[in-house]
Amino acid sequence: MTQGRGLEIREGVDLTYSDVLTPEAVAALLALRSLDARRVELMRGRLERRRRRQERKQRIEFLPADDRLAGTDLTVADARAGRFAGSDIPPDLQRQWIQGTGPAAKPLAPVEKSIRNVAYALLSGADGWMFDGEDALGQVSTMSLDNQRNLKLAIARAPLFLQVAEQVASEMNAWAQQFFGRSLVEDWQRQLDFTTRIFRARGLHLDDRHVRHDGGAGFSASIVDSVLYVVNNHKALRDAGASVVLYLPKIQTAEEAAFWNAILTGIEAHLAIPHGTIKVYVLVEQVEATFQLMEIRAALAPHFVGFNTGRWDYINSVADAMAWDPAFVNPNIADVTMTYGYMRRYEDRVRRAVNTPDANGRFALWQGGMEPNIPVGTAAGVANAMKRAVAGAEREQREGASGKWVAHWKMVHIIRPVWEKADAANQLGRAFPPLGYTPDDADGLFALEPAARTVRGARDLISVAVQYGNAFGQGMQAAALKPADSFGNDDVLYLMEDMATGEIRLSIVWEWLHKAGAFTEDDPETGVRMGDPLTRSLFDRLLREEYAKLLAANGRDVHEPSKTTTLPIAREIVEVYVTNTAKLPWYIDLLNLNLDNGDLDEARSRIAAYLAAFARGERLTANQSFGDATLLTS
Missing domain, CATH: 3.20.20.360 (Malate synthase, domain 3)
Structure with a gap:
């Protein structure tokens, strides 16, 4: 254009x-x-x-x-x-x-x-x-x-x-x-x-x-x-x-x-x-x-x-x-x-x-x-x-x-x-x-220090990232969120999250998956042992399980109408972002492409177009629903 x-x-x-x-x-x-x-x-x-x-x-x-x-x-x-x-x-x-x-x-x-x-x-x-x-x-x-x-x-x-x-x-x-x-x-x-x-x-x-x-x-x-x-x-x-x-x-x-x-x-x-x-x-x-x-x-x-x-x-x-x-x-x-x-x-x-x-x-x-x-x-x-x-x-x-x-x-x-x-x-x-x-x-400015890397941490990253994508699609780029396992537990406070929190959560999960980041402790529920990496099969399981918790959540935590519109799209974007071999710079790009869209098939088409453009060294950033326009000239 x-x-x-x-x-x-x-x-x-x-x-x-x-x-x-x-x-x-x-x-x-x-x-x-x-x-x-x-x-x-x-x-x-x-x-x-x-x-x-x-x-x-x-x-x-x-x-x-x-x-x-x-x-x-x-x-x-x-x-x-x-x-x-x-x-x-x-x-x-x-x-x-x-x-x-x-x-x-x-x-x-x-x-x-x-x-x-x-x-x-x-x-x-x-x-x-x-x-x-x-x-x-x-x-x-x-x-x-x-x-x-x-x-x-x-x-x-x-x-x-x-x-x-x-x-x-x-x-x-x-x-x-x-x-x-x-x-x-x-x-x-x-x-x-x-x-x-x-x-x-x-x-x-x-x-x-x-x-x-x-x-x-x-x-x-x-x-x-x-x-x-x-x-x-x-x-x-x-x-x-x-x-x-x-x-x-x-x-x-x-x-x-x-x-x-x-x-x-x-x-x-x-x-x-x-x-x-x-x-x-x-x-x-x-x-x-x-x-x-x-x-x-x-x-x-x-x-x-x-x-x-x-x-x-x-x-x-x-x-x-x-x-x-x-x-x-x-x-x-x-x-x-x-x-x-x-x-x-x-x-x-x-x-x-x-x-x-x-x-x-x-x-x-x-x-x-x-x-x-x-x-x-x-x-x-x-x-x-x-x-x-x-x-x-x-x-x-x-x-x-x-x-x-x-x-x-x-x-x-x-x-x-x-x-x-x-x-x-x-x-x-x-x-x-x-x-x-x-x-x-x-x-x-790139100094790392020893700290925990756990399956619980991975669950929390995935849960909040999917919730954030769903909130974004609903028009709430600032949303009070917490991991699904804390729903109903008011001792755990909601945190006001915005776009940046979604970006970093997916970046960290991407690192753990593609760089074989080793877990620092055992997790009996999944059978993960200290020193094991986050594998694709384990990521798929965690995403599936955390998504199921969101589908089962009440309206206080996940708006009911979103469960058949923007929530599935958020899940799709999280999966694509994390599993794509090349790290994508912007989670927000995929969310922006799907604003005002509640159709999963259409979302998949837009995501595929974005990935193809990114492989060519380009970004798709335009409003996909711009429609007719009024021309203004000086």
Whole structure:
């Protein structure tokens, strides 16, 4: 397919969402349309680097110091030494002790129900809320546009949003009275001004589902998300004295960061707002990015304000980067914490990078990782989980993080006191050793440590991966999940899982199967002995048994209608991903291809087409149900 002279919008969507796809927004999309060719080149580059490393059995390396950073006038050495002008930290980002994360919309829900997500977020007491357009936002039907609509209504303080917010405040206080013995929201209207509004756009690897080039080629979801959010909300935010803030996901290289900088600069120029108005955090979700942290900071100056460290996506990226190495096999996912081997080294590099001064002596923020627990369960189960959650936050605060994420509003006031007790707005400029770029530094980013690898661990990986795929197909990219063997046991809490958790679970099972990862203990139920590998027959058995548990589960854990639609498709995708000899980079690709599809035969056809394309070095990313379109030209 080719890129024509304009853009196409799915027929009917332009009218139904005329409040989001405004003339101003459409004009900005058209103005930035030409950038998309560069994105396509960068994504081809990703696959080519990956293919080359797999074939040559090479690890990722640091960039040569005298290389020039693409899209900038800096060298790698300049970036590492801080010889660039970064950004001041705006007042409303100076203190971000707790940032909540989650989508601004619910699947297939009317606005008055869908927008409740925003009300919970802005009344939660979180210092900031990252409204997700990516890993935690479902993409069925028009959810990406519902997300944008709800944010616009909330930021503009539309009457409907205020009505919903008043109701939600009452419900939050009723819960808090039971859990804390006190209310959380004293003045709901004033509380709406407390939380900094932040938006996470979709990554460069994703095509939009409602906008494409008029030649039929996919169009960047990153450009669509950034344009719609900034164009529709920048004036209301700036008039209120608030910053325009984005989170940028899945960046792998400084070259990709420079492309993001071109998007941001292009939006600012089109809107005639000052350069550097848009501020960005970068999620360090890819191991390749950890080799280029200062380079990424420099490429995004003066928009860049901080890095975020997380667990799931990063583990997946390490597993994918080392797919060629038979000696690299992860243990049970529960053992790969932020203090484990390569994860500890990753976090350490990020905190050193943000505390390296730029040319004007400015530092950047480090936002810690995700707390996925939800305080719902038995008293003992909640108490144990909250104790672990607080301990994790205390560790991150000690290590230098200026705050962390929580996945549910109920966790805000459980975790926030950790930073309140420290009583410092942030930890900017805390002294750490300078970043190193030696072979030992590189090796540390792939360091394994002894840990368990069990059949129970394999069951849990498979169960949650299938459940997640099913939730995704139902429009819930953020879902409260736990392994099937814990259904009905409220001592085991549900965890808020998103796309990244599905990715890493399948990556680890793939490693165990294709690299003959040895189990570290006996399993009497299956007859596995310590030292045995995960065989294909054992994987088939575990998948069959875990799937049967999901079919037998009640509606609380597995929606009944999904058992004949999206659940079988999720099972098929898991089986294909794990058993395919060549490791696929993205679980989400196979899920995206089957959005709004509940037919297993059709899913198998789409999966086969994806595998054939991948064998040719290509990715299928376009919306398979785009349908008729309306042409837009400048």
